[in-house]
Amino acid sequence: MKIIAIANQKGGTAKTTTTAAMGVLLSRCGTPVHLVDMDPQASLTRAFGRHDSSDRLYQSLTDRASLPVDRLAPYLTISPSSIELTRAETELLAEPGREYFLRTCLERTQLPENTLVLFDCPPSLGILAVNCLAAAGGLLTVVQPGGFELHALVHLQMTVRVIQDRIQPDLHVLGAIITNAHRRRAITEQVAAEVSRVSPVLGIVRSDASLLYATTAGTILGLSRSRAMDDYARVAKRLSDEVL
Ligand SMILES: Nc1ncnc2c1ncn2[C@@H]1O[C@H](COP(=O)(O)OP(=O)(O)OP(=O)(O)O)[C@@H](O)[C@H]1O
Numbered sequence: 001m002k003i004i005a006i007a008n009q010k011g012g013t014a015k016t017t018t019t020a021a022m023g024v025l026l027s028r029c030g031t032p033v034h035l036v037d038m039d040p041q042a043s044l045t046r047a048f049g050r051h052d053s054s055d056r057l058y059q060s061l062t063d064r065a066s067l068p069v070d071r072l073a074p075y076l077t078i079s080p081s082s083i084e085l086t087r088a089e090t091e092l093l094a095e096p097g098r099e100y101f102l103r104t105c106l107e108r109t110q111l112p113e114n115t116l117v118l119f120d121c122p123p124s125l126g127i128l129a130v131n132c133l134a135a136a137g138g139l140l141t142v143v144q145p146g147g148f149e150l151h152a153l154v155h156l157q158m159t160v161r162v163i164q165d166r167i168q169p170d171l172h173v174l175g176a177i178i179t180n181a182h183r184r185r186a187i188t189e190q191v192a193a194e195v196s197r198v199s200p201v202l203g204i205v206r207s208d209a210s211l212l213y214a215t216t217a218g219t220i221l222g223l224s225r226s227r228a229m230d231d232y233a234r235v236a237k238r239l240s241d242e243v244l
């Protein structure tokens with residue numbers, strides 16, 4: 001099983017959109033993909049038009065039980081989130097071994113062989129995000145051209161080093177994806193060049209209103225071709241060639 005966390009503590013950098021798009025594209029090629037929505041905002045869950053009124057992910061983490069697995073499409077499943085997960089951020093803090101709860105839950109979850117697991121991390125470096133990094137083998141960061149991106153990236157890398165030293169020595173930085181980009185804008189090139197000094201850049205995904213619409217409307221599964229999905233398909237290909 002390959003496990004990848006999609007993270008950046010900065011908000012609104014397209015972590016959720018990237019997790020959803022990569023899940024859709026890789027599963028369409030026949031790779032079994034399981035998505036875990038570790039953000040209490042539940043945006044990933046909603047991108048697929050789902051919700052979870054029984055707070056199963058929160059319960060799993062609290063009880064260290066197997067994760068809920070809901071089927072979205074052939075080869076694609078999700079552990080949906082709900083706002084209740086916010087409570088985990090504070091409640092789990094007091095518990096010994098709190099960094100490893102997600103890892104334990106995942107180990108207890110029955111998934112098909114060779115499943116790729118993708119964690120959509122919340123925009124923080126709190127205990128939920130740390131649980132993702134502690135359970136993951138790989139880290140994908142998502143960056144948008146704009147201010148303070150490198151600052152966020154450097155901060156994330158410092159956290160990754162602490163996690164590698166203390167919690168998960170096998171955590172591997174796979175690279176960064178630059179999203180929501182206006183290709184001809186000089187800032188995109190500038191950010192790509194700066195990011196590439198600290199992390200491999202796996203691709204640039206263009207800004208695309210149809211992707212924004214599909215995630216907001218909960219219809220990302222039905223989105224076939226679009227500018228951004230074409231760009232994500234190239235990143236997915238690179239990821240499966242180099243990592244999977
Ligand atoms: N390629 C794109 N083209 C147009 N809009 C995009 C693109 N990627 C992401 N967006 C939009 O940018 C906003 C932020 O994206 P998203 O929710 O995926 O970010 P996030 O990093 O998960 O946010 P948070 O930190 O709140 O979890 C959303 O409205 C999303 O639809």
Ligand SMILES: [Mg+2]
Binds near residue numbers: 016039120122
């Ligand atoms: Mg998100």
